[in-house]
Amino acid sequence: MKFTYRFRRFLGRASYWLREYYVSPYRQETARSLRREEDLFMLLVYSEALGIPNPVSYYTLELQPILYESFHEWHLRMGMPKSPLEGFKCC
Amino acid sequence: MAFEDGNAQVSAGRLQVLLNKDPWRRNDPTVLGPLLERRFIFVGGKGGVGKSTTASALALAAAGRGRKCLLVSTDPAHSLGDLFGRRIGPRRRKLADTLWGLELEGDRLAEAYIDRVRDNLREVTPPSLYPEIKRQMDMARLAPGAHEAALMDALAGLMGSETEDFDLVVFDTAPSGHTLRLLSLPDIMAAWTDGMLRTREKTGKIEEAARSLGEPGGGQDKGGPVSRLGPGKTARIREILEERQRKFRRAGRLLRDPGASAFILVLTPEKLPIREGAAACEALRKAGIPVEALVVNRLLPPSVREEFFLRRREQESARLEEIEGTFTRLPRAYLPLQESDISGVKALLEAGRFLLGPIDNVRHIPCFEY
Numbered sequence: 039m040k041f042t043y044r045f046r047r048f049l050g051r052a053s054y055w056l057r058e059y060y061v062s063p064y065r066q067e068t069a070r071s072l073r074r075e076e077d078l079f080m081l082l083v084y085s086e087a088l089g090i091p092n093p094v095s096y097y098t099l100e101l102q103p104i105l106y107e108s109f110h111e112w113h114l115r116m117g118m119p120k121s122p123l124e125g126f127k128c129c
Numbered sequence: 130m131a132f133e134d135g136n137a138q139v140s141a142g143r144l145q146v147l148l149n150k151d152p153w154r155r156n157d158p159t160v161l162g163p164l165l166e167r168r169f170i171f172v173g174g175k176g177g178v179g180k181s182t183t184a185s186a187l188a189l190a191a192a193g194r195g196r197k198c199l200l201v202s203t204d205p206a207h208s209l210g211d212l213f214g215r216r217i218g219p220r221r222r223k224l225a226d227t228l229w230g231l232e233l234e235g236d237r238l239a240e241a242y243i244d245r246v247r248d249n250l251r252e253v254t255p256p257s258l259y260p261e262i263k264r265q266m267d268m269a270r271l272a273p274g275a276h277e278a279a280l281m282d283a284l285a286g287l288m289g290s291e292t293e294d295f296d297l298v299v300f301d302t303a304p305s306g307h308t309l310r311l312l313s314l315p316d317i318m319a320a321w322t323d324g325m326l327r328t329r330e331k332t333g334k335i336e337e338a339a340r341s342l343g344e345p346g347g348g349q350d351k352g353g354p355v356s357r358l359g360p361g362k363t364a365r366i367r368e369i370l371e372e373r374q375r376k377f378r379r380a381g382r383l384l385r386d387p388g389a390s391a392f393i394l395v396l397t398p399e400k401l402p403i404r405e406g407a408a409a410c411e412a413l414r415k416a417g418i419p420v421e422a423l424v425v426n427r428l429l430p431p432s433v434r435e436e437f438f439l440r441r442r443e444q445e446s447a448r449l450e451e452i453e454g455t456f457t458r459l460p461r462a463y464l465p466l467q468e469s470d471i472s473g474v475k476a477l478l479e480a481g482r483f484l485l486g487p488i489d490n491v492r493h494i495p496c497f498e499y
Contacts, residue, residue: 064342072335072336075335076358079325079328086272093314094317096239097278097318100245100246100249101369101370103249104358104362105358
């Protein structure tokens with residue numbers, strides 16, 4: 039009784055670690071590409087303010103409230119310690 | 130247009146110009162008349178050639194035929210109000226029995242839109258940042274292209290459900306270059322929103338893949354695979370972008386649909402309007418929007434006797450031949466120079482009768498309460 043319980047617990051842990059062993063590199067990779075896509079998207083939305091001409095910047099203005107919270111993290115990750123937008127200081 | 134065999138071939142239109150001293154008396158009623166049956170008419174041309182007059186005259190004529198008609202000016206220098214002798218402004222105003230007028234103002238539209246964004250931004254930011262937001266929004270307001278973008282938005286709106294209750298919408302557009310840009314914007318926009326939606330889609334797929342890989346140990350993720358924006362926001366962004374795309378796509382499609390829209394080019398028999406008109410024609414054709422008719426405005430009347438005007442007349446016939454050569458196959462209607470500027474409903478009706486040809490003169494004399 040006690041043995042089967044321990045054995046089951048062992049199996050459970052073993053399968054967890056095995057899964058982690060195989061899966062975590064992929065997970066990291068997907069996380070990275072997700073972040074890349076999101077960063078690209080942020081760049082598209084904020085491009086005009088950064089001096090990259092964007093014909094639709096007027097229409098993406100309305101996305102800014104939604105993206106506001108991610109903005110600070112984004113400019114840090116883009117290697118800009120201070121907000122790159124003049125007149126828009128989040129930190 | 131020089132032909133190999135000299136005088137053997139002279140097109141009917143050229144013959145008309147050569148033989149007929151006042152071609153507006155023989156305007157072909159099948160040139161502009163059928164265009165009034167479309168849903169949208171765009172009237173364009175160089176500044177000051179009589180776009181507003183033409184647009185108003187056509188709208189009034191259509192209204193006289195019982196079509197419920199909306200006349201829209203997108204030119205920042207509005208002249209509809211002057212033509213109809215009353216203030217029109219950014220709200221629909223009744224001008225005649227079945228005719229309404231509207232003057233779009235890019236600046237005002239942009240302002241209203243930016244104010245809306247500002248209010249939304251304030252909801253998600255701490256009050257200490259309000260001055261920053263204000264500064265940022267002021268910059269957006271002054272950004273080049275903001276009011277053009279606002280106009281385009283309004284225009285796309287007017288080509289959709291906003292004008293469902295009208296039979297015909299006549300757009301009195303801004304000078305040629307501006308109009309062209311306005312007409313090519315739907316495509317640029319659509320391409321861009323397409324691109325943005327694609328990155329969003331890709332993000333969605335990666336997110337899905339990430340979910341199937343499960344949460345890392347203990348379920349507590351540190352910068353884990355789940356999107357930082359979260360599913361709610363991602364969906365909202367998608368919704369906004371898709372709505373824009375739909376709107377611009379529909380406008381672009383309608384612009385190119387000859388069953389729905391017609392573009393009429395106005396010019397005067399002068400060098401620059403002809404040159405600019407030809408360039409506009411070509412650019413529109415490239416954009417897939419063919420110009421369907423030409424209105425040649427301000428022809429000198431036959432009654433002129435003075436030396437000065439007779440010389441001008443000579444120059445005019447040379448220009449008319451140039452028009453003939455430049456816009457060979459494009460059907461056209463003529464409008465004479467009037468003693469005084471065309472203004473008021475009566476004069477506009479008169480101009481409409483000229484434009485639509487003699488048949489309309491006899492068959493239909495519209496009568497309005499105004």
